[in-house]
Amino acid sequence: xxxxxxxxxxxxxxxxxxxxxxxxxxxxxxxxxxxxxxxxxxxxxxxxxxxxxxxxxxxxxxxxxxxxxxxxxxxxxxxxxxxxxxxxxxxxxxxxxxxxxxxxxxxxxxxxxxxxxxxxxxxxxxxxxxxxxxxxxxxxxxxxxxxxxxxxxxxxxxxxxxxxxxxxxxxxxxxxxxxxxxxxxxxxxxxxxxxxxxxxxxxxxxxxxxxxxxxxxxxxxxxxxxxxxxxxxxxxxxxxxxxxxxxxxxxxxxxxxxxxxxxxxxxxxxxxxxxxxxxxxxxxxxxxxxxxxxxxxxxxxxxxxxxxxxxxxxxxxxxxxxxxxxxxxxxxxxxxxxxxxxxxxxxxxxxxx
Amino acid sequence: xxxxxxxxxxxxxxxxxxxxxxxxxxxxxxxxxxxxxxxxxxxxxxxxxxxxxxxxxxxxxxxxxxxxxxxxxxxxxxxxxxxxxxxxxxxxxxxxxxxxxxxxxxxxxxxxxxxxxxxxxxxxxxxxxxxxxxxxxxxxxxxxxxxxxxxxxxxxxxxxxxxxxxxxxxxxxxxxxxxxxxxxxxxxxxxxxxxxxxxxxxxxxxxxxxxxxxxxxxxxxxxxxxxxxxxxxxxxxxxxxxxxxxxxxxxxxxxxxxxxxxxxxxxxxxxxxxxxxxxxxxxxxxxxxxxxxxxxxxxxxxxxxxxxxxxxxxxxxxxxxxxxxxxxxxxxxxxxxxxxxxxxxxxxxxxxx
DNA sequence: GTATCGAATGGGAACGTTCCCATCGTAGGC
DNA sequence: GCCTACGATGGGAACGTTCCCATTCGATAC
Numbered sequence: 153x154x155x156x157x158x159x160x161x162x163x164x165x166x167x168x169x170x171x172x173x174x175x176x177x178x179x180x181x182x183x184x185x186x187x188x189x190x191x192x193x194x195x196x197x198x199x200x201x202x203x204x205x206x207x208x209x210x211x212x213x214x215x216x217x218x219x220x221x222x223x224x225x226x227x228x229x230x231x232x233x234x235x236x237x238x239x240x241x242x243x244x245x246x247x248x249x250x251x252x253x254x255x256x257x258x259x260x261x262x263x264x265x266x267x268x269x270x271x272x273x274x275x276x277x278x279x280x281x282x283x284x285x286x287x288x289x290x291x292x293x294x295x296x297x298x299x300x301x302x303x304x305x306x307x308x309x310x311x312x313x314x315x316x317x318x319x320x321x322x323x324x325x326x327x328x329x330x331x332x333x334x335x336x337x338x339x340x341x342x343x344x345x346x347x348x349x350x351x352x353x354x355x356x357x358x359x360x361x362x363x364x365x366x367x368x369x370x371x372x373x374x375x376x377x378x379x380x381x382x383x384x385x386x387x388x389x390x391x392x393x394x395x396x397x398x399x400x401x402x403x404x405x406x407x408x409x410x411x412x413x414x415x416x417x418x419x420x421x422x423x424x425x426x427x428x429x430x431x432x433x434x435x436x437x438x439x440x441x442x443x444x445x446x447x448x449x450x451x452x453x454x455x456x457x458x459x460x461x462x463x464x465x466x467x468x469x470x471x472x473x474x475x476x477x478x479x480x481x482x483x484x485x486x487x488x489x490x491x492x493x494x495x496x497x498x499x500x501x502x503x504x505x
Numbered sequence: 506x507x508x509x510x511x512x513x514x515x516x517x518x519x520x521x522x523x524x525x526x527x528x529x530x531x532x533x534x535x536x537x538x539x540x541x542x543x544x545x546x547x548x549x550x551x552x553x554x555x556x557x558x559x560x561x562x563x564x565x566x567x568x569x570x571x572x573x574x575x576x577x578x579x580x581x582x583x584x585x586x587x588x589x590x591x592x593x594x595x596x597x598x599x600x601x602x603x604x605x606x607x608x609x610x611x612x613x614x615x616x617x618x619x620x621x622x623x624x625x626x627x628x629x630x631x632x633x634x635x636x637x638x639x640x641x642x643x644x645x646x647x648x649x650x651x652x653x654x655x656x657x658x659x660x661x662x663x664x665x666x667x668x669x670x671x672x673x674x675x676x677x678x679x680x681x682x683x684x685x686x687x688x689x690x691x692x693x694x695x696x697x698x699x700x701x702x703x704x705x706x707x708x709x710x711x712x713x714x715x716x717x718x719x720x721x722x723x724x725x726x727x728x729x730x731x732x733x734x735x736x737x738x739x740x741x742x743x744x745x746x747x748x749x750x751x752x753x754x755x756x757x758x759x760x761x762x763x764x765x766x767x768x769x770x771x772x773x774x775x776x777x778x779x780x781x782x783x784x785x786x787x788x789x790x791x792x793x794x795x796x797x798x799x800x801x802x803x804x805x806x807x808x809x810x811x812x813x814x815x816x817x818x819x820x821x822x823x824x825x826x827x828x829x830x831x832x833x834x835x836x837x838x839x840x841x842x843x844x845x846x847x848x849x850x851x852x853x854x855x856x857x858x
Numbered sequence: 859g860t861a862t863c864g865a866a867t868g869g870g871a872a873c874g875t876t877c878c879c880a881t882c883g884t885a886g887g888c
Numbered sequence: 889g890c891c892t893a894c895g896a897t898g899g900g901a902a903c904g905t906t907c908c909c910a911t912t913c914g915a916t917a918c
Contacts, residue, residue: 181876188896206875213904273626527868527907531906562905866912868910871908874903879900
């Protein structure tokens with residue numbers, strides 16, 4: 153069964169098997185039950201012999217199912233996105249679907265272009281983890297009946313299924329943990345929330361709830377590349393030493409990276425100054441003395457996204473959109489362990505292989 | 506120009522513009538010069554009005570160019586692969602090509618399946634960064650005239666273009682650096698080289714050249730998950746303390762991660778025991794005291810891969826395969842700085858934004 | 859003035875499927 | 889033993905392109 157250059161056509165298989173092309177088509181379109189055993193056998197044999205593979209182009213042209221799921225990713229270099237993508241992919245595989253991933257590099261133009269690309273290939277569902285400035289295009293697609301799942305984002309004006317972290321829960325868990333560890337002041341660092349709803353949600357929850365946890369809270373919002381602003385913001389926060397133990401909470405993995413760099417540059421030891429991040433990354437355990445994180449169940453999130461897609465496909469009638477929120481796992485490490493408190497976790501863990 | 510559900514067909518545009526479908530087809534097939542100005546104008550207007558987008562399915566059916574490049578990635582979670590993929594993608598974009606990425610998860614079955622998927626979509630070129638057990642399938646494709654580029658791998662029996670690191674050069678640079686820093690014994694840790702030629706190349710070069718650098722050399726080859734084996738191997742190497750300064754050289758980024766974990770678990774401070782890795786990663790600067798790496802020019806590699814593809818497409822006659830090898834950049838940090846030597850780099854660098 | 863040519867355009871047959879509809883048995887109901 | 893019905897199968901028209909081959913028309917060459 154070679155992957156040949158000029159693949160055999162359904163007609164050739166039919167001839168070779170001495171049956172009609174319709175029958176061969178039926179065999180490959182999941183209507184095998186309708187075929188007699190002998191015919192099925194002749195078809196497989198002929199197909200095997202000729203190395204036949206259905207041509208998805210022709211199939212897609214006629215309107216048949218493509219078996220293709222599309223995914224729009226805002227930033228392929230974001231480990232969280234990649235982890236979820238991996239989950240999505242596994243789930244697709246289990247369902248016999250193929251995944252076509254497009255990276256938008258946070259560029260609305262590219263996003264639009266990739267969207268057209270995907271739709272032109274007659275995808276059966278779309279998973280979106282991108283900025284979505286062009287919400288209108290997405291909305292239209294959803295309106296046209298394309299199953300749509302928003303990953304880690306909401307988009308105003310779009311009533312699509314959503315899958316992602318339980319942001320409120322995550323922030324509460326972080327605040328709980330920081331409180332327990334004896335911190336009194338917390339700086340929440342986030343990328344500009346305007347473009348992503350999850351950032352907004354986390355920030356809003358932080359602002360709403362830090363006080364009730366007995367914490368003084370501040371928010372620092374800036375672009376990832378703005379190291380000067382970050383330095384300045386951290387200084388401003390940390391230098392206000394009213395004696396209350398201070399911690400920094402990072403809104404996502406990328407922020408954790410930037411903040412860790414900034415703290416190291418200022419040679420601020422972690423622990424007395426607390427550091428905690430949303431998103432677990434390879435290196436969080438390695439940076440002395442280990443960085444406390446809230447790990448997202450990325451595989452489960454990916455799986456859930458695909459499940460939603462299937463569900464949508466199944467029910468022809470569009471039900472009210474469903475939101476699925478996952479609870480993170482707290483991975484406590486010594487970056488949120490003030491000296492004087494007992495060591496939390498100085499032996500390396502094995503959270504990731 | 507909406508991404509509509511029932512896109513306009515070329516025929517509708519033709520009717521609307523009052524021209525023939527052939528003319529519209531020509532307009533979109535890069536034969537605009539052949540059309541009169543007035544006709545061109547009428548076509549764009551009609552297309553605009555109807556939101557026309559050529560249907561790649563139909564186009565692909567008839568055999569026209571797909572504008573699609575395929576990429577097979579062995580492990581989407583490998584940051585190096587992702588970095589190169591990003592380079593490939595940027596290059597494709599510049600060329601007006603779209604990229605379709607498939608992850609094989611190091612699974613030969615999946616690899617084969619994805620290969621069929623890609624070829625069935627009539628890709629114009631294929632970039633492979635995967636194990637390639639099914640070299641036969643690849644070879645056949647290449648033989649059939651599909652432009653093929655092997656990324657960071659050679660495949661026996663396949664005369665395809667290759668793009669990747671200059672492994673010999675990289676190893677030599679590493680050995681030079683380690684020698685200069687005063688290490689006398691070096692352990693080269695690698696994943697099993699059987700499945701990837703670049704691993705083989707690096708290992709071979711290490712074995713061939715360590716002696717001429719005045720270094721005692723050993724090789725440790727194991728699966729990434731084999732932490733016990735790694736612990737044992739590291740112990741064996743480090744406990745043979747004949748007083749000669751020892752260093753560990755990691756064959757790729759994943760190995761660097763595993764080794765760093767193992768060393769931290771054993772609480773071995775870096776520097777006196779040297780540590781150096783091929784592949785630069787986000788966190789290498791962050792792990793105390795900073796890990797020396799050889800950074801691969803991933804964007805350039807990706808770009809080169811696409812360039813090779815285009816070149817192949819252009820020349821109808823298949824020339825002898827060309828191999829493009831890139832020199833890495835040494836990023837010296839304190840993990841290869843023995844105490845007593847001057848500090849190399851204790852201030853954080855800004856190699857990556 | 860006619861023949862030739864090339865540039866601009868159009869008609870229709872593919873490409874490989876799916877799917878509607880027709881055909882053909884054959885078994886069961888009367 | 890005839891009519892019905894149903895199960896198994898086949899023929900052919902679409903799907904939206906591209907591309908080969910006309911066709912038209914003015915201009916240039918004889």
